[in-house]
Amino acid sequence: MLEVNIQKALPDFLLKVAFSFANGITAILGPSGAGKTTLLQCIAGLVSPDEGFISLKGKVFYCSGEGVNLPARLRRVGYVFQDYALFPHMTVKQNAMYGVKGCKEKRGYRLSVIDVLEMLKVTHLQHRYPDELSGGEKQRVALARALMTEPDILLLDEPLSALDDYTRKQLRRELKELQGKWGIPFVMVTHNSEDVKYLADQALYLHEGKQYTLGQLRSASSTLVYLTR
Numbered sequence: 001m002l003e004v005n006i007q008k009a010l011p012d013f014l015l016k017v018a019f020s021f022a023n024g025i026t027a028i029l030g031p032s033g034a035g036k037t038t039l040l041q042c043i044a045g046l047v048s049p050d051e052g053f054i055s056l057k058g059k060v061f062y063c064s065g066e067g068v069n070l071p072a073r074l075r076r077v078g079y080v081f082q083d084y085a086l087f088p089h090m091t092v093k094q095n096a097m098y099g100v101k102g103c104k105e106k107r108g109y110r111l112s113v114i115d116v117l118e119m120l121k122v123t124h125l126q127h128r129y130p131d132e133l134s135g136g137e138k139q140r141v142a143l144a145r146a147l148m149t150e151p152d153i154l155l156l157d158e159p160l161s162a163l164d165d166y167t168r169k170q171l172r173r174e175l176k177e178l179q180g181k182w183g184i185p186f187v188m189v190t191h192n193s194e195d196v197k198y199l200a201d202q203a204l205y206l207h208e209g210k211q212y213t214l215g216q217l218r219s220a221s222s223t224l225v226y227l228t229r
């Protein structure tokens, strides 16, 4: 269970959200500049809220009342950035291994990089560099890097936005399967109503920092299309 109840002043408005999500895939929707990325960054520990509370499965990430602000590296949060943020001078395998280096023994990681690359169908690309990959392949490598750290939650910032329609549909299916296999919550920012209809178990709509809950999405597709346009 992810619990978030935070406030953060942004230049033009106050981001103020309070929700709790069980397992499954949660979509965060809303127009450009609504505060979606900032919300993900607060969960990941890359940005601090001004006040409030964030916890995952009872582990407190942030609590202004008690002065807790767990550093990002201790939160076990996987983050797939909007532009994938792969390291250009590292191969696919080195990119995938990046988050694991140095702390594998200490934190008892069990995953083999080859298994993860295999699962994401990029083993044959392991010696290539990011500029030798297609958009869909980069996305898979970014996912592999996030999963290699064995996160307790995966945050995805518009993971499918740079992809053509065919690849988008394929990766959408794979993300759904991956979430089922992995069994950790995924929180995904998207602008695409098809992504939401197909992938999301629940959704949160943000507009100028305020939240609107859409409830069960599959029965509300017309509202959803309206909201995401």
Ligand SMILES: Nc1ncnc2c1ncn2[C@@H]1O[C@H](COP(=O)(O)OP(=O)(O)OP(=O)(O)O)[C@@H](O)[C@H]1O
Residues within 6 Å of the ligand: 010, 011, 012, 030, 031, 032, 033, 034, 035, 036, 037, 038, 039
């Ligand atoms: N580092 C920053 N410094 C100052 N203002 C920022 C910073 N990052 C974001 N903002 C502002 O905070 C607001 C929310 O930004 P955020 O990136 O969270 O929106 P978003 O909903 O993810 O947008 P998009 O869909 O375009 O990615 C925007 O008005 C943005 O200009």
